[in-house]
Amino acid sequence: MRELRVYLVAGIVALFLLTAVVYYAQQRVGLVAVIRIKGYILTSDTADYYHSLIRSASENGRVRAVVVVIDSFGGYSNYVEQLYLSLKHLNERKPVVALAVNALSGGYYICAAASYIFAHSTSFVGAVGVISTAPPLLVPSEVVLETGPYKHTGFSRLLFFSNLSHALDAFLSAIEEGRGSRLKASKDELSRGLVYLGTEALKLGLVDEIGTFDQALEKAVQRAGLAIYRVVELNEEGGAQKSVYSWSNLTVNLLESLHPPPAIYYAYVPAPTLAREQPLQQAGPSTGGGKVVVDLSHGNMVSWWSLDALLAELAQRNVTAGFIDTWSGVEEELRNATCLVVGAPAKPYSEAEGRRVEEFVKNGGVLLLLFDPSYEYLGTQGLLNFVVAPINSLASRFGITFAYGFLYSEDDYYGIYRNVYARKFANSTLFEGVKELVFFTAAPVRSRYAVAWTPNTTYSSAAEAEGEYAVVALARVGNGTVVAVGDITVFSEPYCRVADNSVFISNLAELIANVMKTLQAHARSELTLERPSLPVGTVKVYEARDDGMVYEVKWVKVSENEVFVEYPTHTVRYYYGERGSLRGWEADGTSCVYDNPLPEPPFPLRNGDSWSYSTNFTLADSSGRYRGWLEGFERVAGFERVKALDGREYFCAKIEVRVAESIIYGEYRFTSVREGYYLLSSETGTVKQEISVAQGYDTEVLRMSRKSLILKQVLKPGS
Numbered sequence: 001m002r003e004l005r006v007y008l009v010a011g012i013v014a015l016f017l018l019t020a021v022v023y024y025a026q027q028r029v030g031l032v033a034v035i036r037i038k039g040y041i042l043t044s045d046t047a048d049y050y051h052s053l054i055r056s057a058s059e060n061g062r063v064r065a066v067v068v069v070i071d072s073f074g075g076y077s078n079y080v081e082q083l084y085l086s087l088k089h090l091n092e093r094k095p096v097v098a099l100a101v102n103a104l105s106g107g108y109y110i111c112a113a114a115s116y117i118f119a120h121s122t123s124f125v126g127a128v129g130v131i132s133t134a135p136p137l138l139v140p141s142e143v144v145l146e147t148g149p150y151k152h153t154g155f156s157r158l159l160f161f162s163n164l165s166h167a168l169d170a171f172l173s174a175i176e177e178g179r180g181s182r183l184k185a186s187k188d189e190l191s192r193g194l195v196y197l198g199t200e201a202l203k204l205g206l207v208d209e210i211g212t213f214d215q216a217l218e219k220a221v222q223r224a225g226l227a228i229y230r231v232v233e234l235n236e237e238g239g240a241q242k243s244v245y246s247w248s249n250l251t252v253n254l255l256e257s258l259h260p261p262p263a264i265y266y267a268y269v270p271a272p273t274l275a276r277e278q279p280l281q282q283a284g285p286s287t288g289g290g291k292v293v294v295d296l297s298h299g300n301m302v303s304w305w306s307l308d309a310l311l312a313e314l315a316q317r318n319v320t321a322g323f324i325d326t327w328s329g330v331e332e333e334l335r336n337a338t339c340l341v342v343g344a345p346a347k348p349y350s351e352a353e354g355r356r357v358e359e360f361v362k363n364g365g366v367l368l369l370l371f372d373p374s375y376e377y378l379g380t381q382g383l384l385n386f387v388v389a390p391i392n393s394l395a396s397r398f399g400i401t402f403a404y405g406f407l408y409s410e411d412d413y414y415g416i417y418r419n420v421y422a423r424k425f426a427n428s429t430l431f432e433g434v435k436e437l438v439f440f441t442a443a444p445v446r447s448r449y450a451v452a453w454t455p456n457t458t459y460s461s462a463a464e465a466e467g468e469y470a471v472v473a474l475a476r477v478g479n480g481t482v483v484a485v486g487d488i489t490v491f492s493e494p495y496c497r498v499a500d501n502s503v504f505i506s507n508l509a510e511l512i513a514n515v516m517k518t519l520q521a522h523a524r525s526e527l528t529l530e531r532p533s534l535p536v537g538t539v540k541v542y543e544a545r546d547d548g549m550v551y552e553v554k555w556v557k558v559s560e561n562e563v564f565v566e567y568p569t570h571t572v573r574y575y576y577g578e579r580g581s582l583r584g585w586e587a588d589g590t591s592c593v594y595d596n597p598l599p600e601p602p603f604p605l606r607n608g609d610s611w612s613y614s615t616n617f618t619l620a621d622s623s624g625r626y627r628g629w630l631e632g633f634e635r636v637a638g639f640e641r642v643k644a645l646d647g648r649e650y651f652c653a654k655i656e657v658r659v660a661e662s663i664i665y666g667e668y669r670f671t672s673v674r675e676g677y678y679l680l681s682s683e684t685g686t687v688k689q690e691i692s693v694a695q696g697y698d699t700e701v702l703r704m705s706r707k708s709l710i711l712k713q714v715l716k717p718g719s
Contacts, residue, residue: 029228030064032220033057036235037068037083037110040250040267041075042258047082053234054086058093063232065095065224067216068114074106074267076259077130077167081266084174087113095223099216100125100207104195106266108206109171112178115223118216119198119207126201127268128175129193130167133261164416167264179205188410191417195268292339292512296325298390299346302370306488307341309496313509327353328612328633328658334360335610339512343370343488348393352656352675356635358397362478366515368508369395371402372488374441398482400473403444405462407469407486412455414438414498420458421499422471426451430474430483430507434500442471443486449475481515483508527639529653531580531603532685536560537717540684542709543645553709590621594630601634601680605653610635619663628663642679642687644711650687652679657691668697687711 035053039046057063068087074080090096091113098114100107104127111117119125172187184205201207209215221229250269292314294302304311304323311321319338324330334340340360349357361367371391392401408418418441425431428451437452444460450470458469473484489495496502540555544567554566563574572587580600584593596615614631634657642652658675676691689709696702 030224030226030230031060031062032217032224032226032229032231033060033063033066034217034231034233034235035066035068036071036233037107038071040073041079041083041106042255044079046075047079050083051086054083054090056234058086058090063094064226064229065097065220066090067213067220068096068098068110069101069213069216070098070103070107070111071101072107072110073102073104073127073269074109075265077106077264077266080106080109081170083110084113088178091115095220097216097220097223099211099213100198100201104268105129107268109174109266112174114178116209116219117207118209118211118219119201120212121198121210123198123201124195125198125206126190126196127193128168128171128190129266130164130171130264131267131269132164132167132264133256133259135262163262164264167266171266175206182208192410291333291337292319292321292341293330293333293337294321294323294341294343295327295330295345296323297327297330298342298349300343301346302341302343302488306492307343308492309502309505310491310509313506314512317509317513319509319513326631328631331356331633331635332610332612334365335608337365338515339366339368341368341370342391342394343368344372345390345394348390350675352658354394354397357394358477361398361480361482364479364515366480366512367398367482368512369400369402369482369484370488370491371443371484371486372441373406373443373486374489395484398475398477399449400445400447400475400482400484402484402486403446403460403462405443405460407439407442407444407454407458407460407471409455409458411457420454420471422452422454424453424455424468426474428474429511430472430504432507433503434507436499437471437490437501437504438495438498439471439487440489440495441487444469445471445473445484445486447473447475447484449473449482481511483511528604528606529636529639529651529680530682531600532680532682534685535717539715540711541713543712545706545708547705547707552712584617590619592617592619598630598632601655605636605655605680607636607638626663626665628661630659630661632657632659634658637677640679642681644687644714646711646713650679650681650683650711652681652687654679670697671695684711684714 033056035050035057037050041047041050057066087096087110095116096114098111098117100111100117100119100123102124103111103119104124108125108128168191172190175190176183176187182205184203189204196204196206198207198210202210209219211219217231255263255265292311294300294307296302307321314321321341322333324333330340334356337360340357342357357367369391395401406418407420409420410417412421413419414421420439420442422437422439423435425434430451439454447470450472451474452470452472454469454471456468457466459466460469471486473482475482475484490501491505496505534557536557536559538557542553542555544551544553551568556564556566558564558573561576563576565572565574570588572585574585575583577583577597581597582594582600583597584591586592594615594617596613598613598615599611602609602611610633612631612633614629617628617630619626619628634655637654637656639651639653641649643649654677656677658673660671660673662669662671664670671694673694674691675694676689678689678691679687681687686709688711689707691707693705693707694701694703695705
């Protein structure tokens, strides 16, 4: 019996030992799940798919550790936070090791939930921060009604800056919690949104080790205490659900279609993908005295909306404004204007255009130069190239240039880092009652005429240097004034109401309204030029030059309505109607008839006079009839005495001219632009002419040439 008890006890002990061994062996045997998160997380389907993988790993008792391979630039904030919290909960139950192939913005947010993070030496890590699409403006409807001012938009446009700051704080808190004492980077450093290589991220404590997937797998096995394990790819088991969105096809329009504004993203979006069309709100020319001319002829990205606050202040002072989309129209309106607004042009100003603006300013006008480095005012090409050359083609004539990049501060800002303050001002009426201004994504203004500066803790995104930057310049040029501002957003609602912005805008409107109305007095003088009156039978001979070739041109007045011009290679007959208007011409089998005859100059001519014209025309030759369009602008630029080749001097009006023609031939649109001047005398008509000609089709210039004429001899009947 005693021996039986011994055997029984021995059996119980053996059974206990066997159970312990089996239990211990089971604890050291299991699965290591691999979850691969790739691409942007922008849709609920994508987020739900990855969430289901995390839940599967959590609920499967055989899964003892998880390796998360992240190759993502983040995504919609709610989805990113959902995955972060799910992975964090999983890490509390089972070891989670992350491999950051590329973990930017929300991609790194998800990484922060892991207990240990690997990266490759050249992995992209970081880009900590938030982007958003701002709340829209409410356009009210009488059919769809709402009970509060933010019922449709959800947020105040100004207070939304604070919402972004709260989202950034949540991101930073997740990093601090996950990394703990291993984190070496400060909040300020992380808030800059920089992208780090894996080796840099290691030094900053954003990752734990530079390594491969196999090393990440070994670390997960080690942390789970597994002796025997099998790797299982959860994506493959569940059927891979990859994001269809990448940085190459991501645009703001796409983001808005997926998540209507306002929306917040923990995402890294490269600058070129931010492209979005910005519609221009254009208005026709205004009439009335003391008007402001807003130039739209150079692809200017400004509208009534973007200048709303300034235009409202001007209207209160009975100053009207007109938006003009042709340069000829701008020149014509400048005759009676007090201010020219040039905002965010996309095309540079020519030498002749620059001279005209300079003349306007010297004669007492105000030139308001506006530039803004944000996308809405640059367009896609501007965003890619930091285009400021078009505005500087004009601004540089007055000792002012707008610099590349935008201003920002990490210490002293309104809402977000690129809304900078200006608190230092020169002694000027522009800043009466102004203590501080806020500029929303502003460009630095370089000029010895600078009058407003940011604090010395401000940075330029292009210079990457800390310092005091000018944002406004004020120059006195001749009898006029030039004002340059490196921000356009400040002139619209609700941004015009921040700090003392509205006071500054009111002062600017006052300056424009009070400008001395001397433009006409300076532009005109007592000198006039009467209409030439040449008798029938008059013959003029000119010396012509055409790209180096020299030849004679013979001009004959056949009748009061016809002029014959003979060139070495061809002849042309011009036909005139009432008051000297040109009806058409014929040249060796080719004829042209204008729908509206081209007017002669408005005699008597005075300095500063200008006139424009436009018409369709029909061109016919042996091959058929073709329709075209002509537009011209001419202006008296002054008077001077000109000596002809026969030694005689003539008192002439110098008339600057620009004529653009286009004609449709099949699928092509052929164009010709003539630009230059001619010198006109009452005694003998044209004495001298200098013209450049650009010919091409569509927007491509095929040939450039220069042509000149000078009077050599004039023979009048009876002389």
